[in-house]
Amino acid sequence: MGLQLCFILPAAITFVTMEHGVTYIRNVWYMAAWEEEIEGDSLLARRLLDKPWVIFRKADGSYAMLGNLCPHRFAPLSQGRRKGDTIACPYHGLEYDAAGLCTRNPFSDLIPPHARVDAPPVVARHRGVWFWAGDADKADPALIPDFSAIEVEQPMVHGRTLFPAHYEIITDNLIDLSHTEFIHEDSFRMNGKFLAGQYSGDEDETGAIWSRWAFYDTPRPAWLYGVAADARMDEWLDMRWHAPASMLLEVGFTLAGRPREEAPVPAFVNPHILTPETAETTHYFYTRQPGEEAEAMTRQVFEMEDLPMLEAIQHALGASAEGAAFWDLKPVVLNIDAAAVRVRRRLMKLRREEAG
Ligand code: FES
Numbered sequence: 001m002g003l004q005l006c007f008i009l010p011a012a013i014t015f016v017t018m019e020h021g022v023t024y025i026r027n028v029w030y031m032a033a034w035e036e037e038i039e040g041d042s043l044l045a046r047r048l049l050d051k052p053w054v055i056f057r058k059a060d061g062s063y064a065m066l067g068n069l070c071p072h073r074f075a076p077l078s079q080g081r082r083k084g085d086t087i088a089c090p091y092h093g094l095e096y097d098a099a100g101l102c103t104r105n106p107f108s109d110l111i112p113p114h115a116r117v118d119a120p121p122v123v124a125r126h127r128g129v130w131f132w133a134g135d136a137d138k139a140d141p142a143l144i145p146d147f148s149a150i151e152v153e154q155p156m157v158h159g160r161t162l163f164p165a166h167y168e169i170i171t172d173n174l175i176d177l178s179h180t181e182f183i184h185e186d187s188f189r190m191n192g193k194f195l196a197g198q199y200s201g202d203e204d205e206t207g208a209i210w211s212r213w214a215f216y217d218t219p220r221p222a223w224l225y226g227v228a229a230d231a232r233m234d235e236w237l238d239m240r241w242h243a244p245a246s247m248l249l250e251v252g253f254t255l256a257g258r259p260r261e262e263a264p265v266p267a268f269v270n271p272h273i274l275t276p277e278t279a280e281t282t283h284y285f286y287t288r289q290p291g292e293e294a295e296a297m298t299r300q301v302f303e304m305e306d307l308p309m310l311e312a313i314q315h316a317l318g319a320s321a322e323g324a325a326f327w328d329l330k331p332v333v334l335n336i337d338a339a340a341v342r343v344r345r346r347l348m349k350l351r352r353e354e355a356g
């Protein structure tokens with residue numbers, strides 16, 4: 001019986017955690033923070049993938065991220081003191097270096113071997129601080145999705161909002177922008193643009209998944225400068241997705257019938273990067289123009305229109321937000337879901353692979 005249990009239990013547990021609970025994908029890069037959130041010698045406390053972390057900039061300008069619970073009495077290291085690239089615990093003074101190893105015990109020369117905290121690989125890229133949540137030897141910075149398009153000269157606000165929903169619920173929202181027609185009716189007044197638009201979802205040879213909308217022969221938006229007021233335009237909205245939830249939106253306009261390469265104005269690019277805080281809350285990293293008008297618009301669209309809807313969906317779905325449990329609900333699938341379905345399938349595949 002004991003032996004049988006040994007063989008039966010792990011499979012049962014794997015099934016439960018993989019398909020009907022939240023399983024974080026490990027061997028991917030997650031964004032932990034914008035670089036500008038970590039000022040000088042500050043210690044940034046942040047919950048990521050349901051664990052507390054402290055993030056800081058080292059003397060050489062690179063970053064470190066440590067588990068934020070001192071393994072002695074579990075005090076938050078983020079409330080400790082910086083001493084060069086080490087942090088002294090605020091409670092009894094154990095000191096930890098950027099690799100998470102205890103380097104000083106103020107009470108003895110002996111350092112207990114398990115006095116250490118997690119220290120995942122961290123890389124600064126595209127104004128963000130990224131960490132690898134899986135096996136350190138697989139942490140190749142070349143796998144960080146390319147967000148170089150957002151490294152622009154003009155000043156931009158690098159924002160973050162905590163959304164009360166599982167990151168796949170938010171991904172469904174971002175990868176299918178047709179909801180703009182309905183939820184953002186007051187903000188954007190699309191007036192049926194999506195309903196007349198062409199949609200496709202596909203994936204490229206690099207593994208990125210694309211969700212694409214195209215609108216043909218439409219009036220020039222009033223806010224689009226550099227084009228005659230009576231010009232007719234073709235417009236594209238391309239959302240690119242990389243696992244687990246790092247998205248880049250490109251919005252471009254060209255004169256009706258002309259190729260994209262002849263666009264009279266550069267395309268607009270916006271990052272939409274999601275990192276789970278917990279199973280039911282997500283850090284949403286974005287950029288916006290500076291100024292009160294852009295701030296008010298962001299608050300209106302993100303926080304007053306998207307957020308309450310996604311919170312309601314989270315409330316309805318609970319643990320069925322991800323994996324097979326979502327499909328067990330037999331959701332209706334529309335043609336506009338082509339990319340969303342690919343994303344959900346890909347995430348399930350990644351979870352399965354990591355579960356072995
Ligand atoms: S809790 Fe950190 S040294 Fe005691």
Ligand SMILES: [Fe+2]
Binds near residue numbers: 173180183184301306
């Ligand atoms: Fe939205």
